[in-house]
Amino acid sequence: xxxxxxxxxxxxxxxxxxxxxxxxxxxxxxxxxxxxxxxxxxxxxxxxxxxxxxxxxxxxxxxxxxxxxxxxxxxxxxxxxxxxxxxxxxxxxxxxxxxxxxxxxxxxxxxxxxxxxxxxxxxxxxxxxxxxxxxxxxxxxxxxxxxxxxxxxxxxxxxxxxxxxxxxxxxxxxxxxxxxxxxxxxxxxxxxxxxxxxxxxxxxxxxxxxxxxxxxxxxxxxxxxxxxxxxxxxxxxxxx
Numbered sequence: 001x002x003x004x005x006x007x008x009x010x011x012x013x014x015x016x017x018x019x020x021x022x023x024x025x026x027x028x029x030x031x032x033x034x035x036x037x038x039x040x041x042x043x044x045x046x047x048x049x050x051x052x053x054x055x056x057x058x059x060x061x062x063x064x065x066x067x068x069x070x071x072x073x074x075x076x077x078x079x080x081x082x083x084x085x086x087x088x089x090x091x092x093x094x095x096x097x098x099x100x101x102x103x104x105x106x107x108x109x110x111x112x113x114x115x116x117x118x119x120x121x122x123x124x125x126x127x128x129x130x131x132x133x134x135x136x137x138x139x140x141x142x143x144x145x146x147x148x149x150x151x152x153x154x155x156x157x158x159x160x161x162x163x164x165x166x167x168x169x170x171x172x173x174x175x176x177x178x179x180x181x182x183x184x185x186x187x188x189x190x191x192x193x194x195x196x197x198x199x200x201x202x203x204x205x206x207x208x209x210x211x212x213x214x215x216x217x218x219x220x221x222x223x224x225x226x227x228x229x230x231x232x233x234x235x236x237x238x239x240x
Contacts, residue, residue, distance in 0.1 A: 001022065001023070001024040001025065001132075001133045001135060002025050002108045002116070002132065002133065002134050002135060002136055003024075003025070003026065003033065003134070003135040003136045003137060004024045004025075004026040004031040004032070004033070004092065004096075004103070004135075005031075005032060005033020005034065005035060005036075005135060005137050006032075006033060006035050007033075007133070007135035007137075008024050008026075008033075008133065008135035009024070009031070009032075009092055009095060009096070011133050011135060012024045012096070012099070012101050012133075013095055013096075013098075013099045013101070015131075016099035016100060016101055017099065020131075022099070022100075022101045022102070023101065023102040023103075023104055023127060023129075024096065024101055024102070024103055024104065025104045025105075025106060025108045025116070025118060025127075026103065026104070026105060027105070027106060027107045027108070030089060031089060031092050031093075031103075032085075032088055032089055032092060033137045034137055034138070034139075034157065036085055036088045036089065037085065038156075038157045038160070039156070039157075039177075041081065041084055041085055041088065042078065042081050042085070042160050043160070043177075043180055043181070043184070045077075045078065045080055045081035045084060046077055046078065046081065046160065046184055047180070047183075047184050049077040049078075049080070050077065050184045050185075050187045050188050051187060078160070104118055104127075105120060106118045106119050106120035106125075107119045107120075110132075111126065113132075114128055114129060114130065114132070115127070115128050116128075116129070116132065139157065140155035140156050140157050141155075142155060150162075156177045156178075156181070159181065165185075165188060165190065166185075166190055167190065167191060168190065168191040168192075168193075169182075169185050169190050169191070169192045169193070170192075170193045170195060171192065171193070171194045171195065172195050172196075173195075173196060174194055174195070174196025175196075178194060178196070179194065182194045
């Protein structure tokens with residue numbers, strides 16, 4: 001197994017269940033892939049925190065409206081997320097141990113269709129397998145014409161590393177990730193503009209000056225994904 005995200009972990013456990021000898025290779029510092037480290041768990045935790053702190057869940061019944069304190073950061077909302085992530089990482093280790101799966105740290109490369117070369121700080125090692133599962137996941141696409149500085153312009157992996165809750169936000173890409181973050185930050189009282197090329201392409205020349213021509217430039221989140229191992233031949237439709 002190359003990659004110990006959800007697919008690598010579950011695929012390895014299933015193979016071990018049927019009597020296969022399994023090794024899983026992970027090059028990242030933490031296991032779990034984007035699901036645990038940058039995507040599903042962090043964003044869902046932020047969503048629940050946003051609903052709680054904004055009072056959206058209470059307003060319908062109790063009329064409660066919480067006001068958010070000044071200079072809140074995303075990290076103010078993420079204490080519980082860190083606990084959940086740590087718990088999930090420990091769960092993965094226990095699951096691998098339960099199925100007697102060998103965990104290897106390093107960078108994998110194919111030598112032939114059934115042989116991998118594992119590169120680590122200590123050197124290289126060859127591994128051979130009848131079946132090799134590539135489960136390297138995906139990463140956000142960063143078009144070269146967009147200046148990602150992770151201060152004002154983020155992708156969906158670095159978005160939750162921002163050091164403050166912005167006053168305004170432009171989300172480019174109206175897929176699942178873009179809509180989720182737009183909804184979360186709208187619940188926190190942020191002025192959000194959601195832009196998607198598949199819907200607004202014929203308005204693009206009008207909308208972008210409006211999005212960026214504010215007195216205080218909004219933060220921008222680009223929510224386009226591409227395969228982790230290769231760039232797409234064409235730009236995703238949601239990136240404009």
